[in-house]
Amino acid sequence: MRVGLFIPCYIDQCYPQVGLATLQVLRRCGVEPEYPREQTCCGQPMANSGCVEAAKPVARHFAETFAAYDYVVGPSGSCVSMIRNHYDDLLDDAAEQQRLAGKTFELCEFLVDVLKIDRIEGRFPHRVGLHQSCHGLRELGLARQSELGPTATPQVNKVRTLLQSLEGITLVDLARTDECCGFGGTFAVKEAAVSCLMGRDRIADHQQAGAEVMTAGDMSCLMHLEGLIKRDGAPLRVMHVAEILAGNQP
Template sequence: MQVALFVPCYIDQLYPNVAWATLELLEKLGCEVTIPDAPVCCGQPMANTGCWDDARPLAKSFIEQYDQYEYIVCPSGSCTSMIVNHYHDLVGEDANYERIRLKTFELCAFLTDVLKVEKLDVSFPHKVGLHQSCHGLRELNLGSCSEVMGEEFSKARTLLEMVDGLELVDLTRKDECCGFGGTFAVSEEAVSCMMGNDRIHDHEHAGAEVITAGDMSCLMHL
């Protein structure tokens, strides 16, 4: 299975170990992974601030570079959602984009929905708090939301439960926003920090030794 790994800007610049870990994981699961030579920003920061004309060429460049691959995997719900749910606003009706949209997956979704992973040969004997990002839950359907009636599920939780010795702690508000929100953390710094502190306290009170998430941007904020 041929996979292109899309590495978001902040992971590339601040947390490259996440990109390498994703590459190693996908290869261990039998994927042939390529990281394109000229990675581009997905354009989300520009789009979030209303600079559509700046975001549009980035979207077009992404489509051009990644169209050739069988699957595109991104270790970020936020950036994946930008590509899957919002590029239409930038490029309009585009057959190449429609192909891209259908084969682009957030990492956890790719593991559960495409690779159908049922077992992970790994141990992590710690109490872990899972922060589920807003984009992942509410735009990519990676898990159920408390404001929507229906069966409770979480793709990230399903994967973590396969890890030997890992104990997931029960949070009081398990799907609440961390307050990062991209540019929201800059424009509304005080509110953003208060929201982040609330999430930290929830994890601490639940006894978490480690906090994990599908978005490094959320973890960076926390």
């Protein structure tokens, strides 16, 4: 298979170690992805801010950049969801949009659903809290949503499945397993007070559960939470799930 490695712009600019960890994980799983250097943003910041016309050429560029690949894989549930669920408003060709949506995957989703991997060799002897980001959970279906109730159809938690296979790891039990962190892109700017309160609620939940490390499949959520953690001096580290699966240590 020919796999295009999609590294979101904020990871490329602010957290390059997450992009490198994603590459390492894919290689360990037998995939040698290609990184098209001409890739840019997926267009989500513009679209979420209501600037749909500004997002259209960005989406067009993305579609053309990754057209030749069998799969597109990225370490971001929100960016992958943007491509898969919201490009119908940005691309004129519906068939092209459907092809792109059908081959674009979040990292853990790709490992579990496409490569059929449920175990990663490695060791991470730490207490870890899993923050399940809203886009990955509710738009990509990476786990079952708690609001659906106990009668909902059971669903594999794809991120947790891979994490719990690591030797020595302890995944702590949170009081609220899938509550929003409050980031929401420009929401954190427009409604900063509410955003920070939501973020501190999530941090408190992880601390009360005894987590040493907070992880997630979206570095944007972790960026927001890490800012609050550092400001408050909380004894908690954040790591993207790709970093943990790659064997990095806090």
